[in-house]
Amino acid sequence: MKNPLQNKLYYSISEVAELTQLQPYTLRAWEKEFACLRPRRARGGKNRVYRVRDIGIILLIKRLLYEEFYTTQGVKKKLKDEPELLRQVGEQVPALLAEQQSSPDSVVERLDPESAQDREAAFRMIEETKKELCEILRLL
Numbered sequence: 507m508k509n510p511l512q513n514k515l516y517y518s519i520s521e522v523a524e525l526t527q528l529q530p531y532t533l534r535a536w537e538k539e540f541a542c543l544r545p546r547r548a549r550g551g552k553n554r555v556y557r558v559r560d561i562g563i564i565l566l567i568k569r570l571l572y573e574e575f576y577t578t579q580g581v582k583k584k585l586k587d588e589p590e591l592l593r594q595v596g597e598q599v600p601a602l603l604a605e606q607q608s609s610p611d612s613v614v615e616r617l618d619p620e621s622a623q624d625r626e627a628a629f630r631m632i633e634e635t636k637k638e639l640c641e642i643l644r645l646l
Contacts, residue, residue: 540585
């Protein structure tokens with residue numbers, strides 16, 4: 507399969523969103539959630555610019571969350587406990603992109619974007635419910 511990456515040093519948030527099949531607001535949220543994902547800023551700190559390594563980290567996080575069903579806390583722990591995952595991510599980006607393009611979920615998302623949005627909303631709702639249940643447990 508053809509490598510969708512161009513020979514560029516930096517990619518805009520819209521380019522990364524298209525490559526990773528994620529919404530820009532998801533990428534921004536992940537920046538706050540995961541310390542390993544810190545794209546540089548261009549033009550006086552206004553615009554985000556992503557390197558190939560950043561794209562690899564995004565794809566790794568996406569796989570852990572959406573395919574292996576880790577929680578955000580679980581992803582943080584896995585990345586902390588297994589630093590070699592982050593060290594190897596740069597050279598694996600073309601393979602990760604090719605894997606994403608051939609996975610059934612990416613086909614469904616391309617054919618029916620509504621179901622992808624519904625699934626993302628369901629994941630958010632589950633995470634929110636989980637946090638509320640943990641809070642209730644702490645009170646007990």
